[in-house]
Amino acid sequence: DQQVKQNSPSLSVQEGRISILNCDYTNSMFDYFLWYKKYPAEGPTFLISISSIKDKNEDGRFTVFLNKSAKHLSLHIVPSQPGDSAVYFCAASVINDMRFGAGTRLTVKP
């Protein structure tokens, strides 16, 4: 059962522009959402998270937005840099249960 979905397998943007990665979830019990970034041959690394009681969390160039009524979250990267090129996983958690989306491959072109 896919409780966390990333419907775009890939995204390509120009350097300096905004990257928007989207994620949808089905379980309304999830109370904690995260984004992980993964480079080839490395494990996922934590990027940013948001609690279900908030609708926005910002950390430098990265902002995560949560729309609980739509069960949707998004990651905004502004401005995008070539080093941001990686696979981004959305994850959602409740108690011990953490589910991951299938990932979106972001390519930032110079």
Added chain:
Amino acid sequence: EAGVAQSPRYKIIEKRQSVAFWCNPISGHATLYWYQQILGQGPKLLIQFQNNGVVDDSQLPKDRFSAERLKGVDSTLKIQPAKLEDSAVYLCASNPRAAPGYNSPLHFGNGTRLTVT
């Protein structure tokens, strides 16, 4: 701090053979996880330990997969016998708390890429 260590990085075996993966979590992290990531999919939890006790192994195929975490530190995951569909990256992660929380995300190792031929 040193990260989560995993070995080997790569393993190629034939179907019906057995294989074992090793993980050393970040020092002091109480909770350890094994995830399976099949190409094109997100990581899927296989088993979660808190110290040396199993918290959740509901998605572990227990007829062929086994895992242990002796002394509450490092852990091994074994597959016996392997099937073609076990080809995946096996990721180990650790967390200092009993469960992931807002300021306590999982820390992943670099994984072991298993190819079953």
